[in-house]
Amino acid sequence: MSPDATQPPDRVLDLFAAEGVLERLEGGRGTGWRAGDLVLSPGHHESEAWLAPVQARLAVRLDEQSPRVVRLALPVPARDGNLTADGWVATRFEPGTTPCRDLGVLRATSHLLHAHLASAVPARPEQLDARDDRWATAERQAYDADAALLAAQDRPEPGLPELVGRLVAGLEPVDLGREQLVHADLAGNVLLDATGVPLVIDLSPAWRSPLWAEAVCVLDAVLWLGAPIGALDGWRSGAERQAMLRAALFRVLSDRPCGVARYAGLGIG
Numbered sequence: 001m002s003p004d005a006t007q008p009p010d011r012v013l014d015l016f017a018a019e020g021v022l023e024r025l026e027g028g029r030g031t032g033w034r035a036g037d038l039v040l041s042p043g044h045h046e047s048e049a050w051l052a053p054v055q056a057r058l059a060v061r062l063d064e065q066s067p068r069v070v071r072l073a074l075p076v077p078a079r080d081g082n083l084t085a086d087g088w089v090a091t092r093f094e095p096g097t098t099p100c101r102d103l104g105v106l107r108a109t110s111h112l113l114h115a116h117l118a119s120a121v122p123a124r125p126e127q128l129d130a131r132d133d134r135w136a137t138a139e140r141q142a143y144d145a146d147a148a149l150l151a152a153q154d155r156p157e158p159g160l161p162e163l164v165g166r167l168v169a170g171l172e173p174v175d176l177g178r179e180q181l182v183h184a185d186l187a188g189n190v191l192l193d194a195t196g197v198p199l200v201i202d203l204s205p206a207w208r209s210p211l212w213a214e215a216v217c218v219l220d221a222v223l224w225l226g227a228p229i230g231a232l233d234g235w236r237s238g239a240e241r242q243a244m245l246r247a248a249l250f251r252v253l254s255d256r257p258c259g260v261a262r263y264a265g266l267g268i269g
Helices: 010-015 046-064 103-120 126-130 134-141 145-153 160-169 210-224 229-235 238-254 260-264
Strands: 022-024 033-035 038-041 089-092 180-183 190-192 198-200 205-208
Touching (some): 103 190, 103 198, 103 210, 126 205, 145 160, 160 238, 180 210, 205 210, 210 238, 229 238
Antiparallel strands (some): 033 038, 180 205, 190 198
């Protein structure tokens, strides 16, 4: 089991009053665990405490819509009132769900979710600056060509500096659209509930354009969910290409280790 797959420690289970046998969950980063009626996920900075109340209000509002078209996992606070415990967060477990692998549904979910997030969080939360995990770091590097090239030089994977160099060489100063709160890891974090409505889990916050977040979603679907490589055809020119280049930089620099040949085979750079 990789370090990222470590199960929640007893202290975290106690703080969230989690009961029942621990069950490893698939999807997302593969790091979530079910304990009774809770899902526990690691890798969350204390600065993300601002996100849970926003997510809770939006989750309730989406569930009150008729008909429901998209849903959001409901966060659960710990017994001490905090929303994180040693980097772990908890959301309510939803029975009867199945992973969503349909790219069309994923893209529609991206559009719906980001429209709601735009109104729920109208200004950039300054707490995003405090995130220092490898995904937040790679996201910033994807928008800083010099930082991306430097980061690639420090990595051991053969061919990674050349891959990053090709991606960076294609970057142009193109407007990707208004930036807002987005889900930076959507593809593996959409479930279909018992009625077939998309349920978004493990919200990974970033302040970027929805076009970039959708590019990450499409890229992940091709790499990991069986979507055809032809799904990338609409992302090879214009603003879509620029969003995809930055999406690829984000993934290449956050993957540990990075499958260089797999990304190179997509012909994005």
